[in-house]
Amino acid sequence: MLGIRQVVLSALLTCAATGQKAITSTGKNFTLTGDGMSYLFHVDPINGDLVSDHFGGPADDFTRPANILGWGWNSELSVLRREFPDVGRSDFRLPAIHIEHADGDTVSAFRYQSHEIVQGKPSLPGLPATFGEAGDVTTLILQLYDNVSDVSAALSYSIFPKYNAVARSFSITNNGTNEITIERAASFSTDLPNLELDMIEPHGDWSHEFNTVRRKIDYGETTFRSSAGYASHLHNPFFALVSPTTTESTGEAWGFNLVWTGSFEATAERFSNGYVRVLLGLNPLHTSLRVQPGETFQSPEAVAVYSSEGVGGMSRAFHDLYRNHLSRSKFTKETRPVLLNSWEGLGMEINETALVKLAGEAEELGIQLFVNDDGWFGVEYPRNNDSLGLGDWTPNPAKFPNGLRSYVQQVNNFTVLNSTTPLQFGIWVEPEMVNPNSTLYHEHPDWVLHAGKHQRTLTRNQLVLNVALPEVQEFIISTISRILDSAHIQYVKWDNNRGMHEISHPSDDYKYILGLYRVINNLTTRYPDVLWEGCASGGGRFDAGLLHYWPQHWTSDNTDASDRLTIQMGTSLVYPPSAMGCHISAVPNGFNRRNITIEYRGHVAMMCGSFGLELNPEELEPEERALIPAIMAEAKRVNPIVISGEFYRLAHPDNSNWPGVQFVSEDGAQSVVFAFQQLYTVKPAPPPLRLRGLDPKGRYYNNLDNATYTGATYMSGGLNVAWHRADYQSKLIWLERE
Ligand SMILES: *[C@@H]1O[C@H](CO)[C@@H](O)[C@H](O)[C@H]1NC(C)=O
Ligand SMILES: *[C@@H]1O[C@H](CO)[C@@H](O)[C@H](O)[C@H]1NC(C)=O
Ligand SMILES: *[C@@H]1O[C@H](CO)[C@@H](O)[C@H](O)[C@H]1NC(C)=O
Ligand SMILES: *[C@@H]1O[C@H](CO)[C@@H](O)[C@H](O)[C@H]1NC(C)=O
Ligand SMILES: *[C@@H]1O[C@H](CO)[C@@H](O)[C@H](O)[C@H]1NC(C)=O
Ligand SMILES: *[C@@H]1O[C@H](CO)[C@@H](O)[C@H](O)[C@H]1NC(C)=O
Ligand SMILES: *[C@@H]1O[C@H](CO)[C@@H](O)[C@H](O)[C@H]1NC(C)=O
Ligand SMILES: *[C@@H]1O[C@H](CO)[C@@H](O)[C@H](O)[C@H]1NC(C)=O
Ligand SMILES: *[C@@H]1O[C@H](CO)[C@@H](O)[C@H](O)[C@H]1NC(C)=O
Ligand SMILES: *[C@@H]1O[C@H](CO)[C@@H](O)[C@H](O)[C@H]1NC(C)=O
Ligand SMILES: *[C@@H]1O[C@H](CO)[C@@H](O)[C@H](O)[C@H]1NC(C)=O
Numbered sequence: 001m002l003g004i005r006q007v008v009l010s011a012l013l014t015c016a017a018t019g020q021k022a023i024t025s026t027g028k029n030f031t032l033t034g035d036g037m038s039y040l041f042h043v044d045p046i047n048g049d050l051v052s053d054h055f056g057g058p059a060d061d062f063t064r065p066a067n068i069l070g071w072g073w074n075s076e077l078s079v080l081r082r083e084f085p086d087v088g089r090s091d092f093r094l095p096a097i098h099i100e101h102a103d104g105d106t107v108s109a110f111r112y113q114s115h116e117i118v119q120g121k122p123s124l125p126g127l128p129a130t131f132g133e134a135g136d137v138t139t140l141i142l143q144l145y146d147n148v149s150d151v152s153a154a155l156s157y158s159i160f161p162k163y164n165a166v167a168r169s170f171s172i173t174n175n176g177t178n179e180i181t182i183e184r185a186a187s188f189s190t191d192l193p194n195l196e197l198d199m200i201e202p203h204g205d206w207s208h209e210f211n212t213v214r215r216k217i218d219y220g221e222t223t224f225r226s227s228a229g230y231a232s233h234l235h236n237p238f239f240a241l242v243s244p245t246t247t248e249s250t251g252e253a254w255g256f257n258l259v260w261t262g263s264f265e266a267t268a269e270r271f272s273n274g275y276v277r278v279l280l281g282l283n284p285l286h287t288s289l290r291v292q293p294g295e296t297f298q299s300p301e302a303v304a305v306y307s308s309e310g311v312g313g314m315s316r317a318f319h320d321l322y323r324n325h326l327s328r329s330k331f332t333k334e335t336r337p338v339l340l341n342s343w344e345g346l347g348m349e350i351n352e353t354a355l356v357k358l359a360g361e362a363e364e365l366g367i368q369l370f371v372n373d374d375g376w377f378g379v380e381y382p383r384n385n386d387s388l389g390l391g392d393w394t395p396n397p398a399k400f401p402n403g404l405r406s407y408v409q410q411v412n413n414f415t416v417l418n419s420t421t422p423l424q425f426g427i428w429v430e431p432e433m434v435n436p437n438s439t440l441y442h443e444h445p446d447w448v449l450h451a452g453k454h455q456r457t458l459t460r461n462q463l464v465l466n467v468a469l470p471e472v473q474e475f476i477i478s479t480i481s482r483i484l485d486s487a488h489i490q491y492v493k494w495d496n497n498r499g500m501h502e503i504s505h506p507s508d509d510y511k512y513i514l515g516l517y518r519v520i521n522n523l524t525t526r527y528p529d530v531l532w533e534g535c536a537s538g539g540g541r542f543d544a545g546l547l548h549y550w551p552q553h554w555t556s557d558n559t560d561a562s563d564r565l566t567i568q569m570g571t572s573l574v575y576p577p578s579a580m581g582c583h584i585s586a587v588p589n590g591f592n593r594r595n596i597t598i599e600y601r602g603h604v605a606m607m608c609g610s611f612g613l614e615l616n617p618e619e620l621e622p623e624e625r626a627l628i629p630a631i632m633a634e635a636k637r638v639n640p641i642v643i644s645g646e647f648y649r650l651a652h653p654d655n656s657n658w659p660g661v662q663f664v665s666e667d668g669a670q671s672v673v674f675a676f677q678q679l680y681t682v683k684p685a686p687p688p689l690r691l692r693g694l695d696p697k698g699r700y701y702n703n704l705d706n707a708t709y710t711g712a713t714y715m716s717g718g719l720n721v722a723w724h725r726a727d728y729q730s731k732l733i734w735l736e737r738e
Pocket of ligand 10: 587588595596
């Protein structure tokens with residue numbers, strides 16, 4: 001009895017001494033405590049392995065593990081729930097870490113050595129990661145050692161209690177005298193007990209990003225990956241595990257997201273005993289990382305979030321964590337300028353005259369930022385179409401006889417409608433790519449990803465520069481710096497329009513992505529006042545790694561407003577709407593010929609942090625043009641609440657003909673609701689639009705009924721929109737607290 005009392009007392013003293021109770025250790029038992037979540041694991045006293053006890057709702061004590069009969073082939077490690085599973089020694093499930101040693105042996109035996117708890121969070125060298133001060137986050141670092149192979153591991157857990165989030169990563173140090181090769185590295189790994197679970201997973205393609213599928217976690221592996229070298233449109237390094245009864249607003253949800261831009265693999269493996277192993281990390285096809293004696297490999301970071309408030313609660317935890325502790329741009333929490341992008345209006349048929357004219361039309365519409373898209377560069381190989389010029393980042397002299405500076409001055413000379421604020425200028429680049437038809441490629445054919453004598457296969461007539469090479473990194477840094485120094489450029493759209501094909505060695509992907517981070521870290525540090533937007537044929541690299549440096553990402557090349565509802569709601573599963581770029585484009589839509597009203601297109605676009613137009617104003621119908629001032633005014637009014645408010649998916653287009661979303665301002669004084677009718681139906685009646693996130697006792701005025709109701713009424717009863725007899729209708733509804 002006395003012994004236990006002493007242990008408890010010492011734990012309490014630790015809390016009192018630091019003023020924190022986010023992480024406590026009693027002996028070798030560790031408890032990570034969030035506001036509504038606990039994460040418990042301990043060191044197995046016999047084999048030194050890390051054993052998972054609990055990841056879920058609040059729990060205080062270490063309880064007895066499930067009683068599994070250790071007969072048959074599965075015993076020892078196979079019946080343990082493990083935090084950092086390695087290979088060999090009786091565990092038949094997939095490992096988090098797989099190392100091939102110099103003698104070809106692939107068995108590892110990592111045992112606990114020591115641990116420390118630090119306030120705040122050390123940064124990860126060369127990698128994007130969540131960050132925070134003491135008081136925001138506490139970190140537990142465990143030292144593990146394989147004394148047979150002479151390899152050590154440092155496993156790090158950082159808990160952000162306010163968001164019920166744990167960020168995890170590890171490093172591997174080769175303490176021996178021979179090279180080792182890392183074949184698998186899952187940044188997050190834990191074993192959940194035998195719970196009924198579904199996986200919610202994004203899948204898609206170009207112009208079809210972030211559709212979602214929900215499937216049962218059955219025996220064996222439920223897995224998906226990207227082998228494209230980047231996160232890609234096919235999948236995203238994110239998934240949720242939920243109870244079968246979990247809904248958007250109720251039930252348990254665990255979300256997992258890798259802070260990484262390269263290939264990845266995500267797996268949930270249900271073993272014979274029902275335990276579910278969760279793995280999220282590098283794609284083993286693109287790993288095989290050699291670590292020399294004395295060197296250290298650092299894994300990317302993965303973030304896990306727990307919510308007892310359904311899929312929506314999980315999403316809001318990610319949104320808040322990422323806006324406050326991942327995205328480091330000064331723009332992350334600022335409203336964004338309304339932009340007009342030249343692409344859909346002019347394509348590559350551009351020159352100074354045509355662009356200045358377009359900027360003048362933008363001025364008249366109240367645009368704040370004019371973006372010059374593709375087509376502006378190339379001297380020997382003018383960028384007149386996509387088979388020429390990529391890599392030659394000099395303004396084309398025929399199109400810009402006076403260079404960029406005076407052209408940009410002419411754009412800045414326009415003022416934003418009814419103000420004296422200059423119209424801002426932004427530019428498009430695709431620095432990681434090259435056309436074979438370019439001066440760059442003729443000078444440096446060896447700079448592209450290639451594999452010996454294999455053909456260098458093209459996509460969109462272009463090849464990928466190997467950003468792992470220091471000379472390529474220097475080229476991109478100096479080229480982009482030169483452009484930014486040459487004129488008053490306030491925004492950059494950084495595109496990337498193909499995946500990697502001829503990866504010579506599997507580890508080239510990891511090295512490329514580290515090189516890319518070095519380049520982007522350099523440029524964003526040097527040009528902090530530039531608003532950077534990521535793009536990769538739409539949402540092909542909408543990932544947490546790039547979100548660390550850049551505050552926003554183009555969501556999809558598909559700008560059909562109805563398709564966009566699915567894409568944007570899918571993206572919002574993990575990434576905040578404030579980070580999405582969304583534009584109104586012309587009708588009929590270039591993809592599906594749909595003719596959706598400009599109000600609906602406007603409402604869908606203003607649900608995102610970066611709102612804009614992607615059309616030629618001259619081609620607007622007069623009735624559409626007449627509505628633009630009102631849409632611009634609404635977009636500017638909505639933007640602050642999109643940037644900093646809480647986001648609720650009220651109804652998803654997959655499940656409802658009447659989708660809707662809602663934002664609630666940080667102070668709870670305002671809420672804005674976007675409601676849609678996809679197709680007109682004679683019957684049934686539209687369901688009431690039941691709101692969320694309000695104070696049940698608060699009274700709120702709404703401009704739909706022009707009436708004041710309580711929060712409880714909005715949330716339980718709901719609003720009824722009187723839809724017109726037409727397809728693709730939308731409403732923007734404001735609630736003001738009295
Ligand atoms: C530590 O965890 C083990 C395993 O769950 C448990 O048996 C033991 O009682 C725990 N010790 C303390 C001090 O909580
Ligand atoms: C490694 O450590 C374990 C546990 O302390 C010990 O039993 C074993 O003999 C050690 N092996 C080597 C090769 O040092
Ligand atoms: C392994 O090497 C690292 C880096 O030199 C060192 O900090 C660590 O103490 C070493 N571990 C062991 C068990 O020797
Ligand atoms: C500029 O581009 C426009 C539109 O493509 C074209 O009509 C015009 O002739 C061009 N002007 C010059 C000087 O090239
Ligand atoms: C691309 O532009 C070049 C140079 O203007 C031209 O020769 C070529 O025919 C164009 N290619 C295509 C596919 O339009
Ligand atoms: C180079 O440009 C020419 C002219 O546009 C085009 O016909 C050819 O296909 C291009 N080559 C490649 C490899 O893109
Ligand atoms: C900008 O406007 C000023 C005042 O009208 C004018 O003097 C100047 O030449 C203009 N600059 C450019 C680059 O058009
Ligand atoms: C701009 O000013 C004009 C004339 O005063 C006015 O009619 C218009 O509504 C204003 N537009 C905006 C967006 O403020
Ligand atoms: C960026 O890279 C350049 C060229 O290598 C270097 O001179 C500069 O110090 C770097 N700046 C930052 C902020 O990393
Ligand atoms: C789109 O629909 C509107 C309203 O029915 C109509 O006025 C307009 O002509 C249509 N536009 C196109 C390009 O079909
Ligand atoms: C509410 O007020 C607005 C603006 O005055 C008006 O357009 C709308 O018809 C009113 N709605 C109702 C239900 O009275």
